[in-house]
Amino acid sequence: MVFTSSIPARTSVARRAGRSGTPRWVLIGTEVLVPIVLLALWWVASANSTNAFFPPLQVILERLVQLVQTPAFLVDVGSSVGNLLLSFVLASVIGVLLGAALGLVRPLAWFVEPTIHFFRAIPPVALVPIFVSLIGFGNETRIISITLAALFPVLISTMDGIRGTEPTLAMVSRVYRIGWFDRLVSVTLPAASPRILSGMQVSLITAFVVMIASEMLGSSTGLGAATLLAQQSFAIADMWVGILVLGVIGYATTAVFTLFRRRVLRWYLASQQQEKNA
Amino acid sequence: MTSDTLRDAPVRLSVRGLAKSYDTKRGSVPVIADLTFDVRVGEIACIVGPSGIGKTTLLKCLTGLQSISSGQALIDGRPIDGPPEEMALVFQEYTRSLMPWLTVEKNVRLPLNHLRLPAAEREERIRGALAAVGLAGAESKYPWQLSGGMQQRVAIARAIAYRPEVLVMDEPFASVDAQTRFELEDLCLRIREQFGMTIVVVTHDIDEAVYLSDRVIVLGERPARVTEIIDVDFGGARDQLTTRAVPEFAELRSEVFELIRKAG
Numbered sequence A: 001m002v003f004t005s006s007i008p009a010r011t012s013v014a015r016r017a018g019r020s021g022t023p024r025w026v027l028i029g030t031e032v033l034v035p036i037v038l039l040a041l042w043w044v045a046s047a048n049s050t051n052a053f054f055p056p057l058q059v060i061l062e063r064l065v066q067l068v069q070t071p072a073f074l075v076d077v078g079s080s081v082g083n084l085l086l087s088f089v090l091a092s093v094i095g096v097l098l099g100a101a102l103g104l105v106r107p108l109a110w111f112v113e114p115t116i117h118f119f120r121a122i123p124p125v126a127l128v129p130i131f132v133s134l135i136g137f138g139n140e141t142r143i144i145s146i147t148l149a150a151l152f153p154v155l156i157s158t159m160d161g162i163r164g165t166e167p168t169l170a171m172v173s174r175v176y177r178i179g180w181f182d183r184l185v186s187v188t189l190p191a192a193s194p195r196i197l198s199g200m201q202v203s204l205i206t207a208f209v210v211m212i213a214s215e216m217l218g219s220s221t222g223l224g225a226a227t228l229l230a231q232q233s234f235a236i237a238d239m240w241v242g243i244l245v246l247g248v249i250g251y252a253t254t255a256v257f258t259l260f261r262r263r264v265l266r267w268y269l270a271s272q273q274q275e276k277n278a
Numbered sequence B: 001m002t003s004d005t006l007r008d009a010p011v012r013l014s015v016r017g018l019a020k021s022y023d024t025k026r027g028s029v030p031v032i033a034d035l036t037f038d039v040r041v042g043e044i045a046c047i048v049g050p051s052g053i054g055k056t057t058l059l060k061c062l063t064g065l066q067s068i069s070s071g072q073a074l075i076d077g078r079p080i081d082g083p084p085e086e087m088a089l090v091f092q093e094y095t096r097s098l099m100p101w102l103t104v105e106k107n108v109r110l111p112l113n114h115l116r117l118p119a120a121e122r123e124e125r126i127r128g129a130l131a132a133v134g135l136a137g138a139e140s141k142y143p144w145q146l147s148g149g150m151q152q153r154v155a156i157a158r159a160i161a162y163r164p165e166v167l168v169m170d171e172p173f174a175s176v177d178a179q180t181r182f183e184l185e186d187l188c189l190r191i192r193e194q195f196g197m198t199i200v201v202v203t204h205d206i207d208e209a210v211y212l213s214d215r216v217i218v219l220g221e222r223p224a225r226v227t228e229i230i231d232v233d234f235g236g237a238r239d240q241l242t243t244r245a246v247p248e249f250a251e252l253r254s255e256v257f258e259l260i261r262k263a264g
């Protein structure tokens, strides 16, 4: 009996290098070290800057410490992160359900698909003005814009993933007369999950971009609005704080999502690995 | 069970003038021309024939996965027009027939969910089936952590736990080692005895066909027809050593071999 097991490598870099033989700790170390080195370079390079638009990193960080203590800043951060997460979750749930329905019921797809592909072709950021003019400047407008923009990647990848299911598995479900619910939850969705999660990753990035755009267009709350306002009122350090915090939010949400994806797709990543080694 | 009681048993599966052509871009391609045979309750029938003759296609027609172009396949007298409740199929492409996201145990459990069995029986079936194929202890492994032969046994365990009245298997022992193969052959004989299961097996191995079968159905020509149906009268109780040693075994073996060679 041959039992083999492989724990999926921890980072994409590590996975790529698993083959080339570089020790894993070196790669994980690299992934952590690179941002730190970049920040250090920024610190040193900007230390004596007199350019009004590129203040020293030290000044920016000091301003960050001050701002973190003001309620208005925290409200902005909370609003941005809240809108981002709420819209991403909404888009994912709607996208997976609608995508599954369209993937499973062909006639439905014939009617709806052309519309979907038309709306997908519009750059997501361009949707924001449409909603502003339709619904106004409220927070709902932002949530709807983000959700709708983030909907298409996950919707389309779910549809494709479900249609691309291994035909043998569909036959197994038929032969064993597996009920529709078990079939959906234990066969169809897991089979499509690698593509669904890739779609969700794109949705997350889209949601992030549209989140910022929706705040920069006529809004007065959110980090995007705060950053733009700072730029317009020559509060350059504030502007840089906004950019830095947005960057951190983007990086952190992507990192958390990557961990989530790796957890859900453990079977997939490990079986891919297995095939490669075989 | 003796061969005489088997010969008198009612017909479970009946194939009547079955023909099948696939619709392809280049038009309709006939694969099976005309097949007629019966399989009685509790019988083991082996289907042999050169590769590409249409054995898998026939099994897909029997299990209701493929439509039949003309003629009929009947189970207990009912025409088969979709997967019948009382059938299970072990697929030839066993690796692709397991869910890689489910553990071995959950793969075996999935088809049982809708059978509404008492919990104790369901657990016992899963445990028993995995033990029977020699996979006790591998319950929490994932299919991709197992060798090809072990994956094949998971697929067999899943079919056995489902406890169909008719078990259909497509080259089920192709990638297991010789020792395991003998054990799985004897497992077939045992479950037939224990549950009165009717078993239809496609095999490449002539010895296996003779050892397992009550009848060997030889397919030949293209599109496929039944070349010959050979009755095997070894009865229910067989033994890897003594059964294979009797003179009739060797005779049947060369008879089947000769037929396949002519068919190919």
Ligand SMILES: Nc1ncnc2c1ncn2[C@@H]1O[C@H](COP(=O)(O)OP(=O)(O)O)[C@@H](O)[C@H]1O
Binding pocket: B022, B023, B024, B029, B031, B050, B051, B052, B053, B054, B055, B056, B057, B058
């Ligand atoms: N879905 C299909 N569409 C078209 N042709 C097929 C299909 N499945 C099998 N065939 C063809 O039918 C013939 C018989 O295939 P198969 O039943 O798999 O044979 P066997 O199992 O005896 O090796 C082959 O020539 C194969 O190419």
Ligand SMILES: [Mg+2]
Binding pocket: B055, B056, B057, B092, B170
């Ligand atoms: Mg075949």
